[in-house]
Amino acid sequence: MPEGHTLHRLAREHQADFGDGAVRVSSPQGRFTAGAAQLDGVLFERAEAHGKHLFHHYATDAVVHVHLGLYGGFTGFALPAPEPRGQVRLRLEGEERGTDLRGPTRCDLITPEEAESRRAKLGPDPLRDDADPERSWQRISRSRTSIAALLMDQTVLAGVGNVYRAEVLFRHGIPPTTSGRSLGRERWELVWGDLVDLMADGVKVGRIDTVRPEHEPQVTGRAPREDRHGGEVYVYRRAGLPCLVCATPVALTDLHARKLYWCPTCQS
Template structure:
């Protein structure tokens, strides 16, 4: 499933080529034909990301709501039009570019009250300037659930996915199984700030990059994920050399170094396994 940086990158790129234009909207696959007809010929006024949700807003006040899920895909290409590749649920055509959406988990039209309801259900997005981290902290501070589950809960904090979860908690020396109520404000702020910095780097490079030397400016490899991360999918910790523990949280893979991320309420209060924060 795409993580938050991918959706924000799409919102930025699609907004540049579609916002302010009257769009030709269709459903080559046919499954969204009725919805496409309602916004065909309408002006797109902006494209926004809320966590893993993408909203194409129109001058009618309605918005096309896309959530890619596990298998969805976005394609942006310059005109002239080419034949749709695969089962294209919705096609958006502007003056210079076309955006195709394949296989989304959600593809629907929302009216203004529905848009507001959706936004209110989504937790604060670390990449949005209007995000309120206090909302996330209050939820986490009251919860007995493990922090590794909470920061993946999109109603608590929006945008963090499976790879970022393991990487951020390792960088901050926090065990994923630490109960939320044991995190405290200082460690929460470190999680939030590191997530914000790392996802911003992800938007810039269109890739998940958590290794410090790459985040600081070395050329990233988009093809080799292992070169861009510290512990996700790896056998040993790059800091201490200990074996990485692999386990599951709610059916999703998680990774931790038991030496650098000791469990317990007081653990992880220092500088963490990594360097504390990423700089772009």
């Protein structure tokens, strides 16, 4: 599932391609036909992301809410538009660019009030200027739940997925089973600040890089990572391989039906 930086990157792209212009909206697949008919030819005001959710705001006080889920994705294209390929739920066309949405978990037309209600149920997003990390800390500091689970709870913290979860815990030497109330405020503030920086870099470069300069391949002489997700990471999808810092084999277990990676030595 795409993590928060991907949605913020999409919001920036859509704002650049469609913002403050009338757009052509269609649903080649047919599952968003009614919504598309209400938006076709309407001014696209802005795009914004909150966590793993994307919101398109239109001048008619209408909002399209998209959650990509496991299989959803946008494909941009230059005009003139190509023939739709596959199950295109939503097609947007601006003056020079367009984009196709396929396979989302959610794509629905809602009011601005409903959009705010949905956002209110999400935790603070490290990539948003209006984020209040104190809200997350109040939940975390009272919880017996492991910090590994809390970081993935979108009502506690929005936008963090499996990669950022594993990597930020490693970078701060935090055992994944540490309870929220045992974490300590100083550690939490370091984790939050690191997520802000790491995720902002993810928006900029379009991939997740978490390895510090002294552990980069060109410094250590190791081979660069080869993975379809891209990016240099410490533990994510490196189960059984030597830790880049201490050489202990990276551990793997399941936590709430998601794979959890960590170093038993560096995070002891």
